[in-house]
Amino acid sequence: MRPEPRSVVVESVEPLSPHGKAMLGAGERLLLESVQTGRDFCKSMVGVAFAAIPSYVGLLKLFLPDGLSPVKAAGYSWLLPVVLFLLSAAVFIGGHLPGRAAFSLDLPAEVERVLRQATSRRFWCGILGFVLLSSGIAASLAVLAKL
């Protein structure tokens, strides 16, 4: 009977090359910073979303003719940008808050799963918050253009 050929053969073994070391270091940094980058983005965007509300109200006041209420000038649609800014701020806060997860450091697969969840949550919070903020800016421009 012919012996079953080995499907894997170790061709060469060597200490990590300088390129490999640099790649490993870059991967490590990327892995550690992936959560922090999303968190920092959400943190700074919370301030932007909240600051957009008084800016919008200030501009509205500037554009409104004297003695006219915003409801009379633009209907209740003038509130839409405020709601969108608030929703966007809420989503960014959701992305900034620390997650609740218990994991063992002895199990790298579990750490990887938690890390992937945290990165994914912050990424989607960032995207959703940014879409809401952009919609709020577009809505506020539409309201101001109507005046």
Add this chain to the structure above:
Amino acid sequence: MSDDSEKITIKCPLCSVEHEYRLSVKRSHVLYHMLSAPSSEEKRFKSFKRTFLCPSKEKPFQAVLRFEETFGTIIDRVDVLAKDQA
């Protein structure tokens, strides 16, 4: 696509002791290979450079692994499994 796990033993370049590792090998079954005659096929090999961790020194080293692609299959991906996955 199939996902097999294979065991290899590597003589560590850092501590000169043999360590055992598990690999996850993803293979695809290819139709055009299935249609050709097995005898006319030349042996095909694919090499992958992967990083391994020496358990005694806790430092990484690299090894080039050569896989033989059997008739009707190609190797898509090779991953070194972590100890708790092995």
